[in-house]
Amino acid sequence: MSTPPTPTPTPTPTPTPQASAASCTTPAGDRLQALVDARKALPGAMLPILHAIQEEFGWVPPEALPMIASALNLSRAEVYGVLTFYHHFRTQPPGRHVVQVCRAESCQAMGGEGLEAYARATLGVDWHETTADGAVTLLPVYCLGNCACSPAVRVDDDVRGRITPARFDALLAALRQRDAERAGQEVAA
Numbered sequence: 001m002s003t004p005p006t007p008t009p010t011p012t013p014t015p016t017p018q019a020s021a022a023s024c025t026t027p028a029g030d031r032l033q034a035l036v037d038a039r040k041a042l043p044g045a046m047l048p049i050l051h052a053i054q055e056e057f058g059w060v061p062p063e064a065l066p067m068i069a070s071a072l073n074l075s076r077a078e079v080y081g082v083l084t085f086y087h088h089f090r091t092q093p094p095g096r097h098v099v100q101v102c103r104a105e106s107c108q109a110m111g112g113e114g115l116e117a118y119a120r121a122t123l124g125v126d127w128h129e130t131t132a133d134g135a136v137t138l139l140p141v142y143c144l145g146n147c148a149c150s151p152a153v154r155v156d157d158d159v160r161g162r163i164t165p166a167r168f169d170a171l172l173a174a175l176r177q178r179d180a181e182r183a184g185q186e187v188a189a
């Protein structure tokens with residue numbers, strides 16, 4: 001793996017136009033700014049800030065970049081470089097559900113490669129992509145701590161093991177049924 005970019009503070013403390021914070025007065029913008037401000041004094045603040053934003057929003061919205069750049073006295077390009085270096089961080093909103101398929105050693109030894117191919121083909125997406133209906137984002141993951149039950153997947157917060165193509169289909173069907181029920185309840189409300 002190549003070395004991650006090391007953010008280097010720019011020599012002048014005055015933010016450049018590129019690094020100026022966006023004027024964001026929406027509740028989401030205010031919340032983003034609060035997440036940045038709460039962590040900007042931490043050593044190596046960039047990653048804690050990015051993690052906090054993704055944890056709360058599910059991705060890192062573009063309006064966060066100028067806020068982070070301004071708070072850490074970096075250029076937007078430097079922030080973007082770190083953001084896109086790590087596959088963990090999402091620069092697009094995720095689907096309604098996130099499905100992670102384990103690609104680590106134990107799962108690979110138990111048929112994980114075939115499951116990966118099946119998941120991509122069934123969903124019609126590649127890694128880090130979202131299905132056209134916005135239902136599922138497919139992500140690779142490297143060990144879910146469920147090696148004894150390889151191959152494993154995680155569907156939202158739920159880790160499942162011994163996944164076959166048929167079980168994968170059943171998990172997806174359950175997701176879609178839950179979505180349909182929720183949509184029905186919203187229409188009825």
Ligand code: FES
Nearest residue numbers: 102104107144146
């Ligand atoms: S290797 Fe897949 S859960 Fe550990």
